[in-house]
Amino acid sequence: MTVVTGKVAEERKEAVARTGPDARGRFGDFGGRYVPETLMHPVEELERAYEAARNDPSFRQELSDLLKTYAGRPTPLFHARRLSERLGLRGIYLKREDLLHTGAHKINNCLGQALVARRMGKTRLVAETGAGQHGVATATVAALMGLKCAVYMGEEDMARQSPNVFRMRLLGAEVIPVGSGSKTLKDAINEAMRDWVTNVESTHYLLGSVLGPHPYPVMVRDFHRVIGEEARRQILEAEGRLPDALFACVGGGSNSMGLFYEFIPDASVRMVGVEAGGCGAELGQHAARFDGGRPGVLHGCFTYVLQTADGLVSDTHSVSAGLDYPAIGPEHAALFRMGRVEYTRASDGEALAAAQCLARMEGIIPALESAHAVAEVIKRAPRMDPNEVVIVNLSGRGDKDLSIFQSAGIL
Amino acid sequence: MLRGADGRGGHRLIVYLAAGDPSLEETGKLLQAVDRGGADVIELGIPFSDPMADGPVIQRASERALKRGATVTRILQLLPAWRRTLHAPVILFSYFNPILQYGLERFARDVAQAGAEGALVVDLSPEEAGSYIQAMHASNLDTVFLASPTSTDERLARIGSVSTGFLYLISRAGVTGERGTVPEALSALAQRVRRFSKLPLAVGFGLSNPEQVREAQKVADAAVVGSALVRAIEERYPVEREDGVEQFVRWLRSGA
Numbered sequence: 001m002t003v004v005t006g007k008v009a010e011e012r013k014e015a016v017a018r019t020g021p022d023a024r025g026r027f028g029d030f031g032g033r034y035v036p037e038t039l040m041h042p043v044e045e046l047e048r049a050y051e052a053a054r055n056d057p058s059f060r061q062e063l064s065d066l067l068k069t070y071a072g073r074p075t076p077l078f079h080a081r082r083l084s085e086r087l088g089l090r091g092i093y094l095k096r097e098d099l100l101h102t103g104a105h106k107i108n109n110c111l112g113q114a115l116v117a118r119r120m121g122k123t124r125l126v127a128e129t130g131a132g133q134h135g136v137a138t139a140t141v142a143a144l145m146g147l148k149c150a151v152y153m154g155e156e157d158m159a160r161q162s163p164n165v166f167r168m169r170l171l172g173a174e175v176i177p178v179g180s181g182s183k184t185l186k187d188a189i190n191e192a193m194r195d196w197v198t199n200v201e202s203t204h205y206l207l208g209s210v211l212g213p214h215p216y217p218v219m220v221r222d223f224h225r226v227i228g229e230e231a232r233r234q235i236l237e238a239e240g241r242l243p244d245a246l247f248a249c250v251g252g253g254s255n256s257m258g259l260f261y262e263f264i265p266d267a268s269v270r271m272v273g274v275e276a277g278g279c280g281a282e283l284g285q286h287a288a289r290f291d292g293g294r295p296g297v298l299h300g301c302f303t304y305v306l307q308t309a310d311g312l313v314s315d316t317h318s319v320s321a322g323l324d325y326p327a328i329g330p331e332h333a334a335l336f337r338m339g340r341v342e343y344t345r346a347s348d349g350e351a352l353a354a355a356q357c358l359a360r361m362e363g364i365i366p367a368l369e370s371a372h373a374v375a376e377v378i379k380r381a382p383r384m385d386p387n388e389v390v391i392v393n394l395s396g397r398g399d400k401d402l403s404i405f406q407s408a409g410i411l
Numbered sequence: 412m413l414r415g416a417d418g419r420g421g422h423r424l425i426v427y428l429a430a431g432d433p434s435l436e437e438t439g440k441l442l443q444a445v446d447r448g449g450a451d452v453i454e455l456g457i458p459f460s461d462p463m464a465d466g467p468v469i470q471r472a473s474e475r476a477l478k479r480g481a482t483v484t485r486i487l488q489l490l491p492a493w494r495r496t497l498h499a500p501v502i503l504f505s506y507f508n509p510i511l512q513y514g515l516e517r518f519a520r521d522v523a524q525a526g527a528e529g530a531l532v533v534d535l536s537p538e539e540a541g542s543y544i545q546a547m548h549a550s551n552l553d554t555v556f557l558a559s560p561t562s563t564d565e566r567l568a569r570i571g572s573v574s575t576g577f578l579y580l581i582s583r584a585g586v587t588g589e590r591g592t593v594p595e596a597l598s599a600l601a602q603r604v605r606r607f608s609k610l611p612l613a614v615g616f617g618l619s620n621p622e623q624v625r626e627a628q629k630v631a632d633a634a635v636v637g638s639a640l641v642r643a644i645e646e647r648y649p650v651e652r653e654d655g656v657e658q659f660v661r662w663l664r665s666g667a
Contacts, residue, residue, distance in 0.1 A: 024538070032538075032539050033536060033538060033539060034507055034534045034535060034536065034539055035534055035536065036463075036464040036533055036534055036557065036559075037536065037556070037557040037558060037559040037561075037562060037566075037570070037581065038559040038560070038561050038581060038584045038585070039561075040536050040538075040559075040561075040562070040566060041559075041561045041562060041563055041566060042561060180470060180474075181460070181461070186461065187461075189463075190461050190462075190463045193463045194463060194464075194466070194586045197463075197464065197584060197585055197586060198584060198585040198586060200561060200584050201584075296508045296511060296512060297506075297507045297508045297511060297534070298461065298508065299461075299463070300534075305508070307508070307512065308482075309484075309512070310482035310483055310484055310509060310512060310513070311459075311483065311508040311509035311510070311511065311512030311513065312459070312460040312477065312482070312509065313460040313461050313508070
């Protein structure tokens, strides 16, 4: 294992600091705080509470114990040998976030934020969910800590991810259908914000991605950094060197930020974020913010947004509810502009095929979100150097998606 | 702008309606109706696809308006003609993204040329408003900011320092929409806000009838009625046309 000391450590620190955020919550031009006045003081309070928590050894200890004994960290880094051989690459490694309690990486952030909420004396959690994984993780930590919980979910997402609706209810959360707008994640966030602004005294908004007003993007990223910290250590143990590339799907961008962040200073490591290519290139048929979107303000931050010329937010489409969102975390916008991360897209069909391939080659059924990252590796493998070692973030498992496989004619 | 034609402050009524609801053609007539009904200031909403500070009534109005093509571009094209027929000053009310995409300086120039007085941007905090304030003030337009029960003294000072025209106090935490009562703490809240600004004070969110308007006017210079008027446009206008809307504003004012 490489020990980072002295000058190298300083350079790493500097490179990491380059992406921010600054004191105003900006990653370069992106981020900030665009919320109604009623929420301004609450987000300032949250920023202070989070700062105090992260500097408190007892908070860090409690979180790390829960991540280990409750969530199941560290997660394995699995060498997918049959898939590697099939694609002609030396090593495709899967970071198995799908093995975490509740079935996705989302629990990392939920445990962290719930502990912060408890320190702030909040008695109720409110959350949005797309695929339902963040909703399930929020309902889970609410049960664990004895907090009330309400989860907003678009009606379309409730229909296509119904197993997660039942899980949330079983965990004691109230699942509130959202029938406005496109009836998906974007509208669920609108409703969760409306709930928060109304019940702000008692309630913490447990936002599920690296989105929203400062400090959410940095806080959520920090709670997921553990993914990349573990993966970096694990790949050095397994291969004795850093990987050549990282692949992760990008909806709001939490699992990808979690994997990428630790590797940002490692200039030799390429990073690829995979957006939802959906079913076509027209506005409304996909969720590829860096291929059709432009900078704007949505849900509290300045970032890339899919929108019309008049600044109205576009509808999006993806087979995976978790990627079906018109904006992207502001730190991704900064990494895109810096050219540090390459963003690309995988279509609905490619994601479904990749999920089926992984199931049959490795005995792992990925969430359709994570399958987008697998699809990108499959797509570009023929053009890659056979000696390459890559890590794919398998951010969630696919149990929730069985009905989608069924209606796609795969089952 | 809250001084009114007689030069006195106090007991003013501000009404909100969404441009393009139920259609852009009808907005001109509805503006004249609320003007005849006695609105002292008209807040004209530029609808946004994701109105996260609004309750169901204004959400529905925004959806109707957007279906009828009420974009910021179209609204600013029609505004000069609308404005010419009105006595009451007009300020625009929106979310930040449509204005940002239109271009801050272009927005300010077009709003000024249309004869409107300024704007209120519900999701734009003073901290993020630097370029917007600069553009608006360069065109001699007012920048109205919101104060809330959750605003600390430090925030109120900041809000007071960037606001011009009047200051808009949200009566309670929450989204826009009609409520049964006016909060008891409103008077103390209004007094606290006045310590940080000499501007006229308008109170809104939740006011829906003459009694509530009167209560708000006791502690502030003006009361703002939004959702209740939008609901009247939704429910009464299809049957009673402009007269029904004019009567509704007159009824709200009867408490004044």
